[in-house]
Amino acid sequence: MTASVPIAGTRWLDEDEQRAWRAYLEATLLFFDALDRQMQQDSGMPHAYYEILVRLSETDGHSMRMSELAVRTRSSRSRLSHAIDRLEERGWVERADCPTDRRGQLAHLTDHGFAVLAAAAPSHVAVVRKHVIDQLSPEQIRQLTDIGTTIINGLEADDRVG
Amino acid sequence: MTASVPIAGTRWLDEDEQRAWRAYLEATLLFFDALDRQMQQDSGMPHAYYEILVRLSETDGHSMRMSELAVRTRSSRSRLSHAIDRLEERGWVERADCPTDRRGQLAHLTDHGFAVLAAAAPSHVAVVRKHVIDQLSPEQIRQLTDIGTTIINGLEADDRVG
């Protein structure tokens, strides 16, 4: 739908906006498909699972509350819960009761999980570099940081309001 | 995994690159989740289906070959085939034999499908505007276009090679 189909009250995208949106959309569709395919082939897990392992590996004790982990990985609680099920089946993560809140659960990265993460990391970085980072100038790296941060802030503000 | 875990031959991301990648990743995870949720609530379809209808609506005759439609929507053939199944069940799209190639199939947007698309468009544009376009300056809109286009070109070149 374009500006040639006017509907009262709708501000359509102008040509520049349309191009930006399509470029962002298509780049993202293509890249995330490529990323997931590569992660699946090289490391036997989807990218989302890799990010869970990364987040756990960055903490002291390689453990984190489920709710905290969901926020950090930008995941829903339900998605995380299912994902941790799969990761537990593979022995990469274990669940433990939270000592300070009986509702809580801790996700803990096992030594095996850490080894799997370490093995997966190089090819993951290689793909991100090849298709994103190394394609862009240092200036564009800064621009992408600003654009991404701005979008995140807007979405988080929106979240807090409704 | 960071530069603090050196592995021979791997070029890790430096701090600026790391920030850019995380900002892009998280903005995209948050935004596409929000977009899909909104599309599902307001229009009863995932964003990917909306894009299929848009592409069909942009052609003369509201028809396109499956393979062509797959390329334009940055979709796999399999994904598209399943998606068209669902869209056909709802009466928004119909399949027809291709007159020039007996292997081929045409996807055709029905009048009902077009009406559904027209009804869905305003709230779709509103979300894209709210969370992306209206958050960015005209300069950032240009930057995002360039960044996205660069990434697309790299991925397409990679595709042609291997």
Next chain:
DNA sequence: TCACAACAATTGAACTCTCAACATAATTGA
């Protein structure tokens, strides 16, 4: 012309994600 490769599209199973519903525990405030 014919065998063989490449192309177009589909299929079904396995997997991931979403959504709503649920169970349990902590917190709030009257």
Next chain:
DNA sequence: TCAATTATGTTGAGAGTTCAATTGTTGTGA
């Protein structure tokens, strides 16, 4: 103190995606 509210996490069903295998068609080179 205790009922109502809020928070944490899980579950199962339904929906979408992926991957490999399959069918049928077209193109190519000997």
